[in-house]
Amino acid sequence: MKPQQQPLRFGFLLMPKYSMIAFTNSVEPLRMANRLSEKKLYEWLVITMDGDPIAASNGLMIAPNHSIDDATQLDILFVCSGVDASGCFSKMLQKYLCSLERKRVKLGGLCSGAYLLARSGLLDGYSCTIHWENLASMREEFPKLQVSDELYEVDRDRYTCAGGSAALDMMLRIITDTHSGKLSANISEQFMCDRIRGKNDHQRTPLKLQLGTGQPKLIEVVSLMEANIEEPMSVDELSQLVGVSRRQLERLFQKYLQCVPTRYYMELRLNCARRLLLQTDKSVVDVSLACGFVSAPHFSKCYRDYFGLPPRDERRLIESPKTTTA
Numbered sequence: 001m002k003p004q005q006q007p008l009r010f011g012f013l014l015m016p017k018y019s020m021i022a023f024t025n026s027v028e029p030l031r032m033a034n035r036l037s038e039k040k041l042y043e044w045l046v047i048t049m050d051g052d053p054i055a056a057s058n059g060l061m062i063a064p065n066h067s068i069d070d071a072t073q074l075d076i077l078f079v080c081s082g083v084d085a086s087g088c089f090s091k092m093l094q095k096y097l098c099s100l101e102r103k104r105v106k107l108g109g110l111c112s113g114a115y116l117l118a119r120s121g122l123l124d125g126y127s128c129t130i131h132w133e134n135l136a137s138m139r140e141e142f143p144k145l146q147v148s149d150e151l152y153e154v155d156r157d158r159y160t161c162a163g164g165s166a167a168l169d170m171m172l173r174i175i176t177d178t179h180s181g182k183l184s185a186n187i188s189e190q191f192m193c194d195r196i197r198g199k200n201d202h203q204r205t206p207l208k209l210q211l212g213t214g215q216p217k218l219i220e221v222v223s224l225m226e227a228n229i230e231e232p233m234s235v236d237e238l239s240q241l242v243g244v245s246r247r248q249l250e251r252l253f254q255k256y257l258q259c260v261p262t263r264y265y266m267e268l269r270l271n272c273a274r275r276l277l278l279q280t281d282k283s284v285v286d287v288s289l290a291c292g293f294v295s296a297p298h299f300s301k302c303y304r305d306y307f308g309l310p311p312r313d314e315r316r317l318i319e320s321p322k323t324t325t326a
Contacts, residue, residue: 008178010044011077014064015116019082020056022110025167026078032187033175041179047071049092057082068096076106076174078159079113085134086115086279094120104157111163118142128160129153132203136229136272137279140290149203162203169197217242218252225265229272232292235261270306273299277315284311 010030012023030042048054051067065071077100081088097120101107109117114130115138117123127146130138138147152161152170154177161170168191172184188196220242224233233241238261239249253261273291276282282290288299303311 007040007043009073009075010042011047011071011074012044012110013047013049013068013077013079014054014056014062015049015079015081015085015088015113016054017057017083018054018080018113019111019163020058020060021165022082022161022163022167023056023062023080025165026080026110026171028191029168029171029175029187032190033179033183036186036190037179037183045071045074047077049090068092074100074105076108076159078108078110079116080110081113081116082111082163085112086119089116089119097122106157106159108159108161110161110167114138114160117158117160118145123158123160126158127153127155128158129162129203130160131162131164133275134279137275140276140282141280151197151203166197166203168193172196215252215256217244217249218256221249221252221261222264222268225268229269230290230292232265232269266302267306269293270303273303273311274307274314277311284315287311 033041046064047066048064049068053061053063055061111131112134114128129148129150151166161167176184221238239246257264269291273287276287285296288296293299300310
């Protein structure tokens with residue numbers, strides 16, 4: 001791609017409780033690109049729906065430059081979200097994002113901002129990603145979307161990333177595409193990043209962080225479990241697929257995860273169910289089926305035994321009133 005003749009103009013639309021780390025990891029590479037090149041390669045605006053400051057999930061507030069009514073001449077807009085993305089959706093937001101699409105403005109989502117793009121119907125036919133905590137609910141609510149577990153996805157005029165430090169990797173990719181890989185490498189050095197991760201680097205789950213690369217069979221089995229929540233596999237099927245005996249597999253789980261495979265699988269399914277309960281409007285029955293339970297009563301009993309209260313009580317306890325803008 002040829003270098004931009006005019007500064008590429010970014011907009012960052014902040015939603016309530018947005019991820020500050022994802023936001024700053026997106027803006028700082030643009031600032032550093034301008035500094036190192038000694039040119040104004042990029043410009044950026046901070047936008048909120050009404051032009052008033054909004055608190056990030058850490059409580060800090062940034063004064064915006066514009067509201068959605070007076071933010072003009074954007075090349076790319078990123079929706080910055082975080083906690084409770086579903087509560088941030090509104091018809092006004094959808095109308096604004098769709099108006100930008102009609103103007104051929106490129107659209108992106110930081111962290112759970114991808115959810116708001118999907119809810120607005122703007123990720124249909126695109127590959128996208130989101131933070132691993134939201135992967136299950138994203139796939140359940142939007143079964144036709146191509147949702148990956150990669151750090152970021154760049155698909156034509158859509159940019160989505162898992163949030164956190166993945167935003168930095170995605171922005172370095174954009175800088176490479178619009179200017180040069182050398183500039184991106186220099187920015188990475190300035191930020192003391194040991195390497196620029198590519199889009200095919202998968203998100204690191206807590207298990208991989210815990211075990212590292214020393215137990216590939218165990219990680220492979222857990223990956224199979226995570227990919228087969230709705231229709232759970234038996235321990236014998238899992239052991240055959242990864243090429244270890246059932247007894248050896250049970251020893252691995254006991255040694256490194258301090259439980260038997262069936263217990264670990266059950267906890268995976270229950271934690272997935274909890275995310276669906278708190279992040280979607282699915283009924284308890286639908287959640288139980290999506291997580292591989294043969295009946296709602298059995299699901300409720302397992303859920304209560306593990307979390308200490310039934311799923312309906314969990315949803316009522318944690319669910320807060322969600323406000324939308326007309």
